[in-house]
Amino acid sequence: MNLDYWGSLLPLLIALLSVPSAYLGTKQAAKTLHKNSRFSQLESRITRTEDAVQAVLHDSLYKQCTRVIYRGKVTISELDNIEHLYDGYHSVGGNGTGEALYAKVKSLPIIDDKELIEH
Numbered sequence: 001m002n003l004d005y006w007g008s009l010l011p012l013l014i015a016l017l018s019v020p021s022a023y024l025g026t027k028q029a030a031k032t033l034h035k036n037s038r039f040s041q042l043e044s045r046i047t048r049t050e051d052a053v054q055a056v057l058h059d060s061l062y063k064q065c066t067r068v069i070y071r072g073k074v075t076i077s078e079l080d081n082i083e084h085l086y087d088g089y090h091s092v093g094g095n096g097t098g099e100a101l102y103a104k105v106k107s108l109p110i111i112d113d114k115e116l117i118e119h
Helices: 003-071 076-091 097-106 113-118
Strands: none
Touching: 003 076, 003 097, 076 097
16 A cells, blocks of 8 residues: 555544544533533522522511510520521521611510510
8 A cells, every 4th residue: 555545544534533532522512511501500599599598587587576676675585596597697698677676686685584474
């Protein structure tokens, strides 16, 4: 076989060898795109869940705080509960109204739980 024969076959061999690697590259790209799509969906779902948790915590914090602010004093167990609600609320990005209510509750006189039951 002469050099001209191999010279004409070389481009064909290169093309044939390139097809499987191009196919695998395309397949990998499709897999990555699918993973990124799943990741985006999960990221979106997590964000919506955090927003829902924040809303529920805000609602509960608002109700608890307004009740004790209206009364003008807070029991030890109420304050403990409100602190837990506020910590969770604040950790998911909540502030504003919830923060102001929590600060107001912390400034109220603290009474024993038994004292509230007796009155």
